[in-house]
Amino acid sequence: MKTASHVADHPVKPAEYKSSLKPVWCPGCGDYGVLNALCQAFSRLRLKVEDTMIVSGIGCSSRLPGYLRSYGFNAVHGRALPIAIGAKLANPKLNVIAAGGDGDGFSIGIGHFPHACRRNVDITYIVMDNQIYGLTKGQLSPTSPDQVITSTSRYGSIETPIDPIRMALGCEASFVARGFAGDVKHLVEVLIRAIQHPGFSFVKILSPCVTYVGKQQFLEIKQRLHYLEQDPEHDPEDIVSAVKVLHEKDVISVGVIHRLERPHYQEKLKKLNKIAARKHREKLEEILDTFRP
Amino acid sequence: MAVQDLNIGMVGSGGDGVMVGGEAVVSTVARKGLNCIMLKSFGPQIRGGESSCKIRISSEKVSTQADELDVLLAYNWKDYSRFGSELMLKPGSVVIEEGEPETPEPERPIVGPDPGTIYRVPLTRLAKEATGGTRARNMVALGALGKLCNLPDQPLRDSIEKLFKAKGGEVVQDNQKAYQAGRDYAGRNFSRTEEIELEVSEERVEERVVMTGNDAVAYGALLAGCRFFAGYPITPSSEIMEWLSVYMPRFRGKMVQTEDEMAALGMVIGASMAGVKAMTATSGPGLSLMTEMMGLASIAEIPVVIVNVQRGGPSTGIPTKSEQSDLMHTVYGGHGDFPRVVMAPADVSDCFDVMREAFFISEKYQIPVIVLSDGFIGNRKASIVPPDISKYRPYYRNRPEPDPKKEYLRFAMTDSGVSPMSNPGMPHVLYRAAGIEHDEKGHPTSDFKVHQMMNEKRFRKLEGIRHDVNFMRVYGPEQAKVGVLAWGSSKGAVRNAVKTLNERGQEVKGIIPQVLFPLAVDKLDGYLKGLKRLLIVELSYSKQFLNVLKTQMELPPGTVHYGRSGAQPLGVHELIEQVEKLL
Numbered sequence: 001m002k003t004a005s006h007v008a009d010h011p012v013k014p015a016e017y018k019s020s021l022k023p024v025w026c027p028g029c030g031d032y033g034v035l036n037a038l039c040q041a042f043s044r045l046r047l048k049v050e051d052t053m054i055v056s057g058i059g060c061s062s063r064l065p066g067y068l069r070s071y072g073f074n075a076v077h078g079r080a081l082p083i084a085i086g087a088k089l090a091n092p093k094l095n096v097i098a099a100g101g102d103g104d105g106f107s108i109g110i111g112h113f114p115h116a117c118r119r120n121v122d123i124t125y126i127v128m129d130n131q132i133y134g135l136t137k138g139q140l141s142p143t144s145p146d147q148v149i150t151s152t153s154r155y156g157s158i159e160t161p162i163d164p165i166r167m168a169l170g171c172e173a174s175f176v177a178r179g180f181a182g183d184v185k186h187l188v189e190v191l192i193r194a195i196q197h198p199g200f201s202f203v204k205i206l207s208p209c210v211t212y213v214g215k216q217q218f219l220e221i222k223q224r225l226h227y228l229e230q231d232p233e234h235d236p237e238d239i240v241s242a243v244k245v246l247h248e249k250d251v252i253s254v255g256v257i258h259r260l261e262r263p264h265y266q267e268k269l270k271k272l273n274k275i276a277a278r279k280h281r282e283k284l285e286e287i288l289d290t291f292r293p
Numbered sequence: 294m295a296v297q298d299l300n301i302g303m304v305g306s307g308g309d310g311v312m313v314g315g316e317a318v319v320s321t322v323a324r325k326g327l328n329c330i331m332l333k334s335f336g337p338q339i340r341g342g343e344s345s346c347k348i349r350i351s352s353e354k355v356s357t358q359a360d361e362l363d364v365l366l367a368y369n370w371k372d373y374s375r376f377g378s379e380l381m382l383k384p385g386s387v388v389i390e391e392g393e394p395e396t397p398e399p400e401r402p403i404v405g406p407d408p409g410t411i412y413r414v415p416l417t418r419l420a421k422e423a424t425g426g427t428r429a430r431n432m433v434a435l436g437a438l439g440k441l442c443n444l445p446d447q448p449l450r451d452s453i454e455k456l457f458k459a460k461g462g463e464v465v466q467d468n469q470k471a472y473q474a475g476r477d478y479a480g481r482n483f484s485r486t487e488e489i490e491l492e493v494s495e496e497r498v499e500e501r502v503v504m505t506g507n508d509a510v511a512y513g514a515l516l517a518g519c520r521f522f523a524g525y526p527i528t529p530s531s532e533i534m535e536w537l538s539v540y541m542p543r544f545r546g547k548m549v550q551t552e553d554e555m556a557a558l559g560m561v562i563g564a565s566m567a568g569v570k571a572m573t574a575t576s577g578p579g580l581s582l583m584t585e586m587m588g589l590a591s592i593a594e595i596p597v598v599i600v601n602v603q604r605g606g607p608s609t610g611i612p613t614k615s616e617q618s619d620l621m622h623t624v625y626g627g628h629g630d631f632p633r634v635v636m637a638p639a640d641v642s643d644c645f646d647v648m649r650e651a652f653f654i655s656e657k658y659q660i661p662v663i664v665l666s667d668g669f670i671g672n673r674k675a676s677i678v679p680p681d682i683s684k685y686r687p688y689y690r691n692r693p694e695p696d697p698k699k700e701y702l703r704f705a706m707t708d709s710g711v712s713p714m715s716n717p718g719m720p721h722v723l724y725r726a727a728g729i730e731h732d733e734k735g736h737p738t739s740d741f742k743v744h745q746m747m748n749e750k751r752f753r754k755l756e757g758i759r760h761d762v763n764f765m766r767v768y769g770p771e772q773a774k775v776g777v778l779a780w781g782s783s784k785g786a787v788r789n790a791v792k793t794l795n796e797r798g799q800e801v802k803g804i805i806p807q808v809l810f811p812l813a814v815d816k817l818d819g820y821l822k823g824l825k826r827l828l829i830v831e832l833s834y835s836k837q838f839l840n841v842l843k844t845q846m847e848l849p850p851g852t853v854h855y856g857r858s859g860a861q862p863l864g865v866h867e868l869i870e871q872v873e874k875l876l
Contacts, residue, residue, distance in 0.1 A: 072725035086563025
């Protein structure tokens with residue numbers, strides 16, 4: 001976030017960003033990788049904890065704020081985005097990160113997503129996608145694959161899954177990236193780029209659920225990984241490149257899929273406020289005069 | 294003898310200019326230091342549907358429409374029939390109608406007794422003669438009406454000029470010509486009816502401002518230090534957001550129209566947690582959607598102000614009319630036990646006071662405060678005494694000292710239930726807010742002892758609130774044995790009814806509490822002491838006010854209840870009829 005003035009004047013170790021609470025995630029959960037990557041990214045960016053705020057909804061992934069030493073808000077299901085946006089607009093100097101899972105973000109919370117993308121408020125939204133509802137113990141998710149058997153699709157899912165990346169691109173998001181919790185080193189770089197991007201950054205992180213999907217997913221994904229940074233044909237500023245990524249079948253591309261700089265919400269708002277204030281210089285009490293007959 | 298109280302109604306189709314005529318009258322009487330309220334009523338169409346307005350003018354404070362009109366201006370009778378009992382006439386009412394083409398006798402669907410006099414004014418012809426077109430028909434009518442009712446000429450001209458100034462000098466002139474034509478016609482053809490001539494003082498006049506309840510809510514919020522508004526358009530509260538859309542940017546505040554009401558209250562919560570006083574405004578359906586967020590704000594102890602401009606319910610209900618049927622939802626809505634504050638303004642002026650108090654309470658006690666306005670107050674235009682802006686002393690939440698040596702307990706147990714609240718950006722006093730139950734540090738817990746302790750903490754705030762805000766309006770003699778208890782916009786009818794009954798020698802008192810939850814029961818008991826009969830009045834079919842009272846206090850023996858559906862304001866005669874049953 002170019003807008004945040006939050007750099008610590010001395011190096012901070014990644015471990016110093018962790019809170020005293022021990023995560024309750026299952027051993028081997030992808031979210032550990034995300035937590036570690038975030039801490040390393042914060043450390044590299046030298047973010048001040050007091051200027052950082054993590055807002056989440058409900059779910060396993062949404063427990064994240066409790067494990068970080070910054071300001072945080074574990075709010076209600078599906079509503080991390082509006083709360084995060086409200087906080088950022090109120091105090092643009094904060095680094096604000098919204099976090100949640102695929103259910104939180106793309107089932108109940110999906111109504112907020114297009115507007116977060118198109119408003120382009122300067123926050124980072126990370127979604128830990130494990131294609132299942134973990135916290136409530138194994139129900140179908142909007143990103144669950146076709147025909148998958150879950151506790152609420154006992155005979156196989158008959159719903160086509162949604163692709164959050166496709167949706168982000170369709171909703172004018174100015175930064176769309178994908179990462180993998182099993183490759184923390186790469187994820188750190190993606191997160192740094194996302195946080196630094198001036199505008200709404202969407203990062204979908206494949207974060208396998210070892211309990212309800214199985215740890216073989218880690219290996220399956222790893223085998224298909226394709227690093228966009230190493231792909232000379234991928235141009236993050238070209239939408240056609242991004243669409244190609246959407247249609248890939250054998251590989252899973254990770255890295256920055258699409259990035260387009262356009263003025264973010266606060267800078268537009270700042271300009272607007274300046275014009276409004278300059279044109280009309282009345283004091284607060286003088287507004288009463290506008291009501292005189 | 295000229296009168297100090299006058300009731301004028303106007304009705305026509307969308308293009309007739311009914312509302313402009315109404316605005317001109319309101320502005321005119323305000324210039325002469327008179328009070329008035331104007332209620333507008335529309336058909337469902339966006340353009341061209343039927344529209345009407347009712348204006349009550351008085352030298353005394355006005356907060357309710359009279360039941361009947363003294364004067365009716367009808368551009369056509371087809372539209373009148375759509376409003377019917379809203380524009381009821383009384384014996385001796387005077388009607389001004391479009392004279393050409395002439396309306397045959399049986400075709401006037403008048404509600405009430407036959408009018409005393411009907412003036413058939415060739416509005417269209419006069420407009421054409423004066424301006425070449427027919428658009429200024431309403432100005433001709435205004436001229437005739439002005440002459441008939443002794444509305445002061447120069448202020449009326451000034452109002453017309455102000456209304457049309459933006460459209461250019463030629464338009465203003467045309468309208469003034471049409472107005473004069475109407476005035477001249479009335480001078481030549483109308484006979485004088487002193488009972489409808491307004492008494493206008495020529496001495497120094499008191500100042501007035503003209504605003505709606507929604508204006509007052511919005512301006513009041515800005516004065517109280519609110520610098521963040523997020524909302525979703527909904528009848529009848531959108532005007533609050535629209536006003537703030539103009540003024541928030543001028544004071545470096547932020548206003549966002551969100552994608553839905555959940556996002557609206559969500560952004561408000563985020564902004565408030567980040568340190569900015571924040572609010573939203575909605576109506577019943579929106580409040581239902583916001584309910585989950587309300588609970589979140591309460592358990593996370595984040596100050597928020599939610600304005601609910603009530604409308605007819607349930608569900609989509611009746612968007613353009615008002616009711617008092619959201620009360621139980623505001624007081625008890627939401628799963629789980631969580632405290633909140635419910636305050637109700639009684640008229641347009643009161644909106645200022647209530648907004649100031651609402652922000653004060655929400656900041657001091659870190660609790661959601663719901664301001665229960667309604668469509669009758671929100672949309673009515675009133676000529677009122679300018680509010681006392683000097684009373685505003687914005688209050689900000691109590692913050693902790695950033696001490697690196699002490700562990701910060703965001704939700705520390707305190708006697709008042711209020712624990713200092715840090716803002717993101719402050720070092721050493723970091724915390725994580727949560728909707729999940731938590732301990733003093735903010736760590737999630739499922740322990741029942743901690744849960745009990747936290748509930749006690751949060752609910753303890755209500756005690757302090759009860760002492761800090763407990764204003765109640767009381768009318769009538771202290772020793773009265775019969776009382777009326779009501780809330781919100783019912784105040785107008787209660788005040789009028791109490792006055793009328795006492796003038797007739799019947800001692801009745803009226804009580805209008807401003808804070809409905811937590812109710813200052815001791816204070817209210819003081820006012821109810823000695824009453825032999827108490828009438829509880831509300832515009833709620835399912836007795837919501839009665840229930841909210843019962844759960845907070847013992848009602849005296851001899852309490853009766855009168856409640857009905859809304860969509861029609863509480864009438865003075867209606868109320869008097871109910872009270873007389875107790876006398």
